[in-house]
Amino acid sequence: MNASKASRLYILDTNVLLHDPKCLYEFKEQDITIPMTVLEELDDIKDRKKHVSQEARHAIRSIDDILSTATNPEQITKGVRILLPGKDRDEKLGRLSIFPDHELTTRAGFLPDERNKDNKIINCALHLQATFPHRQVVLVTKDINMRLKAMGAGLKRVEDYRTDQLVSDVELLPTGYTCLETPFWEQVEHVESFQRDGKTYHKVSRALLPNTWMNEYLYDSTQDFAARTVAIDETSVTLLDLGYQHLMDQCCWGISPINIQQAFAMQSMLDQDLDLSIFLGSAGSGKTLIALACALEMVIEQGQYNKIIVTRSTPPVAEDIGFLPGTEEEKMTPWMSAISDNLEAMHEQDERPQSSVKYALEKANLQFKSLNFIRGRSIQKAVVLIDESQNLTPQQLKTIITRCGKGTKIICMGNLAQIDSNYLTPLTSGLTYIVERFRDFEGSASVHFEGVFRSRLAEYAEEHL
Structure with a gap:
């Protein structure tokens, strides 16, 4: 040398x-x-x-x-x-x-x-x-x-290599929402309210919400006010009025939100102005259940999309998939049990649960796809659910997101505490990467789920282990 x-x-x-x-x-x-x-x-x-x-x-x-x-x-x-x-x-x-x-x-x-x-x-x-x-x-x-x-x-x-690290601590990632300590309307001195396409908007001074960002959800302790930031300029912030109680009354495929975070997640999925929803949260917080319920509602009941495509990291991706019998979707079945479990939970009260699950799978044209076969595709008029996305690199998530064509909605779900990859940490995960990169994008919203609702055992384990 x-x-x-x-x-x-x-x-x-x-x-x-x-x-x-x-x-x-x-x-x-x-x-x-x-x-x-x-x-x-x-x-x-x-x-x-x-x-x-x-x-x-x-x-x-x-x-x-x-x-x-x-x-x-x-x-x-x-x-x-x-x-x-x-x-x-x-x-x-x-x-x-x-x-x-x-x-x-x-x-x-x-x-x-x-x-x-x-x-x-x-x-x-x-x-x-x-x-x-x-x-x-x-x-x-x-x-x-x-x-x-x-x-x-x-x-x-x-x-350590930190050049592309967007945040120094996972705790600094935005939660996607802010609870205002003082009731919102008590702080407002001047507001310009207007309606457009059946929705109510409020334009307030930027000084009132100096740290808000695009598509951040806002609510206060009165359980009366809830809104989403939809426009920001130098002097003003425009809020979409959502209504706290209206959010909590949402229902998709028989599933209603348990807390306000799940309600925000539902709203982000059902809103046609948002192309990307990012759900973070601990195991059992309801990420997959909410995403699947909304997807079924939008495809089967509302007819806004033609199909649901479900994919996830399968560590090691495709190393074992080729040795499993059957078609691509049959090979993916072992890794897609989370979706099957949630489908069964939704229909467990039905007279014939298995028939209901089969009906939902067929009617929603629900497809399980391996990440290896996503590359090169152009996905149109579909809801794409990416489960366990904390195990994906920024490049892999970019590959999937850039496959989405017009009329397609994508939902990334993950728990940064459950990374299985030897090459990723919470700070370098693709999930962390897109939360930060899409923070100012008008077509995306992220929500950090709070609470564990799977069982009291799961809740205790999440807190104490």
């Missing part, structure tokens, strides 16, 4: 490249090196039927795009100038190199067990730290245990 003007040298772990395949362009004028072990891991992952295989292929292509300008192998070892793709290609960044860490031998100061890939990457960083004492060598990894091992082994700088 040749001398460089860059003061830092970043060594990237595999999970960083999987988390953000475009990360190579995020280190500005500083240099980057990728150990050979990382390339081997990417090569292993790209051919597996895992939910990060696409990200692995994307990362490999990004590395190839940069290194393709090299004229000989020595240049790749020394470092190739990183050029931004597209229009900004003239802006030069640092250099990217591949480090042949397989040539390193175990020596004093190195971690033992060369078969452990994490140890190989840490040893690579330790070697470079000793080789370039004048430079700041930084290992970047999203693996907490690997960061601890690296520091324990004597590496001076170890960092």
Whole structure:
């Protein structure tokens, strides 16, 4: 590796490249090196039927795009100038190199067990730290245990990759609603009320609600006022009057809201002006039940949509699905039991529950789809339910959302406390990502569900375990 003007040298772990395949362009004028072990891991992952295989292929292509300008192998070892793709290609960044860490031998100061890939990457960083004492060598990894091992082994700088992290704490995510401590109408000095398309709107001063955002739900303790912010400008905020009691009286497919958060969720689904609804909440808070009830109401009773498409992360995605018998939908059945359970719960009081469930499935044209088969489609006039979306990467959620054509509504549901992916945390989950990214979009609303209504056992477990 040749001398460089860059003061830092970043060594990237595999999970960083999987988390953000475009990360190579995020280190500005500083240099980057990728150990050979990382390339081997990417090569292993790209051919597996895992939910990060696409990200692995994307990362490999990004590395190839940069290194393709090299004229000989020595240049790749020394470092190739990183050029931004597209229009900004003239802006030069640092250099990217591949480090042949397989040539390193175990020596004093190195971690033992060369078969452990994490140890190989840490040893690579330790070697470079000793080789370039004048430079700041930084290992970047999203693996907490690997960061601890690296520091324990004597590496001076170890960092998490936070460039694309939109919030520093999940607690800072918007709940989607605000309870006003003072009764709303007692605070209002001047209001301009008007009606449009049978709905009542109130235009009030921006100073009254300085921190509100698009499609935030508002209510007060009087249980009289409830509204949604539908327009914001420099001087005023326009609210859609919803009526607290009217929200609580909603009923879809025999299901009514238990609390105001479920009522807000129902309103967001039934409102034709909203294309995306995001439901977060603990297990048993009613996310799937509310979403499914509203979807059945809109498809069967109101005829606003032609079908319901249900999909979810199936960790490991498609690794086992091919070995299950039957069609795509039959293969997906084990992972879609949450939908089946909720359908059965809705009809348990019917004279013939199984017949009612079968009728709902057929009449609503309810389809279970694997994420692998969503790509490339254009979904029209459908309600798309994405369950367990906390296990999806930002890129995977983007893939699904961009499939939705005109007249399609999408609902993302998830619980950030139940992430199954080895490559995601609550802060880097695609669910967190879209809550923040769509915060100012006029066609989306998010609601954080409160309470656990599945059973008193589930409620106690949620609080105490």
